[in-house]
Amino acid sequence: MPPLGxxxxFCIGYNKCGTSALHAFFEANGIASVHWDGGLLAxxxxxxxxxxxxxxxxxDQDYRAFLDMFFFNDRIAIEGIEFFRLMDRDYPNSLFVYNTRDMQAWLQSRRNHASKAAGSLLQRYLMILNTTSETIVLDHWAxxxxxxxxxxxxxxxxxxxLLTVDIDAEDVPAQLADFLNLEPNAAAWRRVNATARP
Structure with missing residues (x-):
């Protein structure tokens, strides 16, 4: 476990809000970080x-930073970030980062996201909500x-x-460094795993 001090x-922003970039940033700054883990984390x-x-x-024995706490299939969506109260209860004095971005940009990124392993996030959510309407899914997410x-x-x-950080801001490394009391490796902050626009 991380020592006292x-x-x-816990990065408790939704997926498609810079979780891969944050993970790379933590790793570059010597902070053991776990990101998604193929859905096993959630x-x-x-x-x-x-x-x-x-x-x-x-x-919790191996990692200090936790990100992208999600699992989706065509039956269930686990949004692990919603367990923030449990995180706080189980690990007192922990730090929380709410990584966020413009709502419309986030919705479109989620709408367009697909992976080779799991397929389209939108298609899975259509099945979870038992609908054929993209609007219903986007409204649900919002x-x-x-x-x-x-x-x-x-x-x-x-x-x-709690630090709320807009992942599109230019000073993300400085905000994180100040909040976490570390010297930032600013060169490590870059877009990672960005969803291509159609």
Missing amino acids: NPYI RTMLSNAVEGRKVFDGY ERRLRFEAALATYFAGSPR
Whole structure:
């Protein structure tokens, strides 16, 4: 586990909000980081919560930073970032980064995202919501994000342990360095795994 004064860092922004870039940044700055892990990270979080274990049990001995806590198939979507209260309870004094971006840009990036292994995120969500309407999916994503942001604002009101960072801002490395008390390797901040526009 990270020693005292070297807290866990939970990046609780949605996928397609710079999680790969943040992961690369942490690694370049010597912070052991786990990103998505093929969906196993989110599935482990859910299993741990159900079984009464710490939410990152199985990962918390090896990693300090956690990102892209999602799992999707055509039946279920696990948005592990929504377990932020459990993260805070299980790992007191940890730091939280809400990595975000413009809503419309994020929706389009999610809409266009597809991987060789898992296929189109939009197609999977159409099946999860049992609809043929892209509008319903996009509205669902937007509404879920707005509810999440409201919950964060309430839970972390006045807390210095949450940093909200727009991943398209020019000073992301400086914001992170100040928040995490480290010397940034600014050259390590770059777009990674960006979804191509159609």
